[in-house]
Amino acid sequence: MSATELEKVITVVTNEQLQKLKENMPPEEYLYDLAELFKVFGDSTRIRIMFALLDKEVCVNDIAEALNMTLSAVSHQLNILKRSKLVKGRREGKSVYYSLDDEHVREIISCGMEHIEE
Amino acid sequence: MSATELEKVITVVTNEQLQKLKENMPPEEYLYDLAELFKVFGDSTRIRIMFALLDKEVCVNDIAEALNMTLSAVSHQLNILKRSKLVKGRREGKSVYYSLDDEHVREIISCGMEHIEE
DNA sequence: ATAACACTTGAACAACTGTTCAACTTTCAT
DNA sequence: ATGAAAGTTGAACAGTTGTTCAAGTGTTAT
Numbered sequence A, B: 001m002s003a004t005e006l007e008k009v010i011t012v013v014t015n016e017q018l019q020k021l022k023e024n025m026p027p028e029e030y031l032y033d034l035a036e037l038f039k040v041f042g043d044s045t046r047i048r049i050m051f052a053l054l055d056k057e058v059c060v061n062d063i064a065e066a067l068n069m070t071l072s073a074v075s076h077q078l079n080i081l082k083r084s085k086l087v088k089g090r091r092e093g094k095s096v097y098y099s100l101d102d103e104h105v106r107e108i109i110s111c112g113m114e115h116i117e118e
Numbered sequence C: 001a002t003a004a005c006a007c008t009t010g011a012a013c014a015a016c017t018g019t020t021c022a023a024c025t026t027t028c029a030t
Numbered sequence D: 001a002t003g004a005a006a007g008t009t010g011a012a013c014a015g016t017t018g019t020t021c022a023a024g025t026g027t028t029a030t
Helices: A002-024 A026-041 A044-052 A059-064 A071-083 A101-117 B003-023 B028-041 B044-052 B061-069 B072-082 B104-116
Strands: A088-090 A095-100 B088-093 B094-101
Touching: A002 B061, A026 A044, A026 A101, A026 B028, A026 B044, A026 B104, A044 A059, A044 A071, A044 B028, A059 A071, A059 A095, A059 B003, A071 A088, A095 A101, A101 B028, A101 B104, B003 B104, B028 B044, B028 B072, B028 B104, B044 B104, B061 B072, B061 B094, B061 B104, B072 B088
Parallel strands: none
Antiparallel strands: A088 A095, B088 B094
16 A cells, blocks of 8 residues: 555545544534533623522622622623523512522532632 | 611621621632633633544644634634643644543533533 | 645734613612 | 612623634644
């Protein structure tokens, strides 16, 4: 077998691997949703809000005070978290109390913590 | 106890909770790093690259072909992933083969998948 | 030495994102 | 009813980010 023939064989093998790589890829939309979820965790304000809610529900005003932020800024971020089904809110009088809406929040955060603690 | 006195007591209790909330917050820098990590996962291109590397190492060219992207765009994203210690690369001849640099990548991705599969 | 392949890198541009500001709404106390 | 407290919402602005393009670096084959 000549050198150029061998190269052809190698190319074919490589193409087969490439083919497999493409086939094994989850659907585009799935990967997009996954990235979209992590994007929500990818902001320190939202991370801080989720940490504030780890133990118990907290009203918007207290979150804003604890994080030294305006009500408006916190409300905007809570809305993003709510749309991603990560937190939920309930009204009680004048206040709206927010809490984590999913056990996965704790898991995802603790997964990330393991990586940076090294 | 009058209504206004009662309110003062309630305010004090609330302030204590606020104080605890502030004290229990991890240091600012830690939360920033955590958000920074998730930010890396929060892009569908980088997610796709990490999925491509789940099974075995792949060279930049093959990643680019599999994901239908330019070499340059893939290289830029690989660099971001490398800086976050999520992938590593090794040169073999003309090609550079990249692979996952941390078992946490799989864990974090699978954590995220659990949330969106519901 | 030259050319070709496989990347890498920096600048630039468009698109996206988070905060602020101002204008609401809701609820409660007077 | 009026006002105050607690939130929400939309527009706007500045800052960030991903891709492209052009120019570079290594490596191998001729």
